[in-house]
Amino acid sequence: MNNVFDTLKERGLLAQVTHEEQIKELLNNEKVTFYIGFDPTADSLHVGHFLQMVVMSHMQKAGHRPIAIIGGGTTMVGDPTGKTDMRKMMTQEEIQKNANNFKKQLSRFIDFSDGKALMIDNAEWLLNLNYIEFLREIGVHFSVNRMLTFECFKSRLEKGLTFIEFNYMLMQSFDFLKLFQEYNCTFQLGGDDQWANILGGIDLIRKVEGKEAYGMTFTLLTTSEGKKMGKTEKGALWLDPQKTSPYEFYQYWRNVQDADVIKCLKLITFVPLEEINKLAQLEGQQINEAKKVLAYEVTKLVHGEEEARKAQQAAEALFGKGAAAADMPxxxxxxxxxxxxxxxxxxxxxxxxxxxxxxxxxxxxxxxxxxxxxxxxxxxxxxxxxxxxxxxxxxxxxxxxxxxxxxx
Known part of the structure; x- marks a missing residue:
């Protein structure tokens, strides 16, 4: 059986890793605890989060323990990464409502029974921090000069970077330290835009505990032209069926560009690579068969087999017979x-x-x-x-x- 590191690499999921050979050996010989954070800035997860959830599932199936951090604390500040303006400030009540929705959605992909995975809200430790104590114990380990070299801060300097956002890296790094100390969590995973924040946590653990921690980032879900996937005319492609219906969700993947279908099959489905490689041989109109597989598999993962089947039947009725189908928007x-x-x-x-x-x-x-x-x-x-x-x-x-x- 393949090391999960090899599986992630072969499917094109890996973007950057901190210690490739050590990580590969650890994942092959030990059961590690790792975490991925999800800031509840909206009332549903969207397809941008979905790739992270697939990675968590790959890791759990290989015997490793996931921790899903719901960022009830970090969302109070807001991650400046990838933003041209400061995020809208949210109330604690809004954040908590969103966090509850995230927990339900994550439970569809990760097995949280019998301690096989944990779901923790970082509000537990971040909201009650003593600021002076935090600055003295954590802030002292961060170099402003180094922080300003990271793209997440550089890109905001021209328009203005608020001091509250500048704290985000410290808070996320503190999350990693806290999880390392209390849960023996030695890995942080995330999208490639989180590389700087992950390095911050690894450095903090090394300085405070004198021990090594590890990080891996994953490919962002983009088209062959480099544009982020998951944007529709109505906005984001949500995982909540009330915000994006299973039929609309299915149709999005059914209509991806020819150049993107094989990559998507590798990144966000569990279809075996041997089968995907066969689908990659299809040309011309036959590529639509690969798109049907993609649409069905992703919709099945997010909405369940019955909804995937209904969406598939609605699409086939529509394209095959020209008739309106029951599950159409x-x-x-x-x-x-x-x-x-x-x-x-x-x-x-x-x-x-x-x-x-x-x-x-x-x-x-x-x-x-x-x-x-x-x-x-x-x-x-x-x-x-x-x-x-x-x-x-x-x-x-x-x-x-x-x-x-x-x-x-």
């Missing part, structure tokens, strides 16, 4: 609202398919709007009750966005 309209007829742009606005009539006109003029699989030729088109077949009407926007309107 939908909205409702009353007979009174339709009246003697409703303009196609007003209908699309009501269904939240366009942000403005100007955008709707552009789409229609470019031939990108279809009603019941027939192209809309004019922005003056009126939709009448007879257009609703069995009280349902399907709007298609471009090649990928499908929406069902129910007449009630």
């Amino acid at each position: 939908s909205s409702e309209i009353t007979a009174d609202e339709v009246g003697e007829g409703i303009n196609v742009l007003d209908l699309m606005l009501k269904a939240k398919l366009i942000p403005s009539k100007g955008e709707g006109k552009r789409l229609v003029n470019q031939g990108g709007v279809y009603i019941n699989n027939e192209r809309v030729e004019s922005v003056e088109l009126m939709i009448i009750r007879e257009n609703f077949e069995e009280n349902e009407l399907m709007i298609r926007k471009g090649k990928k966005v499908y929406h069902k309107v129910k007449l009630i």
Whole structure:
């Protein structure tokens, strides 16, 4: 059986590691405790977090113990990494509500039974810190000159970096020290944008405890063009089915670029590499078969097998037969609202398919709007009750966005 380090490397998940040979040996010969942090800045995890969750699962399946740190304390400050402006300050109540949602979502991927994994909120130790004591015991080990060489701070200096954000690295490093001391946690893992913060924790443990700790970062989920994946017209691709429906989630992965499908299969599914390598041989229209595998597998992991199957069936009904399917995103309209007829742009606005009539006109003029699989030729088109077949009407926007309107 492969060392989990080799598995992560072969699947393209590894970005940077602090001590490659030592880490490989430790993961092969010992059961280690590691942690990944999740700051609850929103009420749901999104696809950007998902890759970290897959890594945690790989590690746990190899016999290692994960600690999921919910950043109830660090979120009070906000990580400046990757931000051009300071994060919005959140109340403790907002953070706690979000943290509770994170715990539920993480439990779908990680087995927390019988101490196989831990979930801890860093608010437990960060919110009650004595600031002067913290500065004397922890702050003394950090060089401002060195901190300013890290990209997470350099990129913010022109616009302004607040002192509260400057503390974030110290707080995350203190998390690692605390977990090292209390849980024998010797590894910190995270996205590649967390490299500087991870190094801060390793240095702090070396200075305070005189012992070695380790760090690994993972590939950020980006397209072949280097853009972050998981952005939709409605915003982030959320793991909460109330924010992104299983059908929308499935469709996102079904419609990834040809150049990205094999990479995504390696990074965010558990499909064996032998099978992925076979799919990589597909060319032309056959690549769609690989996309179907990707969409089904990722949706199954996030939403369960039943929802994945329903989303798959809805997509096949839609593309195969041209019929509206039960699990397609939908909205409702009353007979009174339709009246003697409703303009196609007003209908699309009501269904939240366009942000403005100007955008709707552009789409229609470019031939990108279809009603019941027939192209809309004019922005003056009126939709009448007879257009609703069995009280349902399907709007298609471009090649990928499908929406069902129910007449009630």
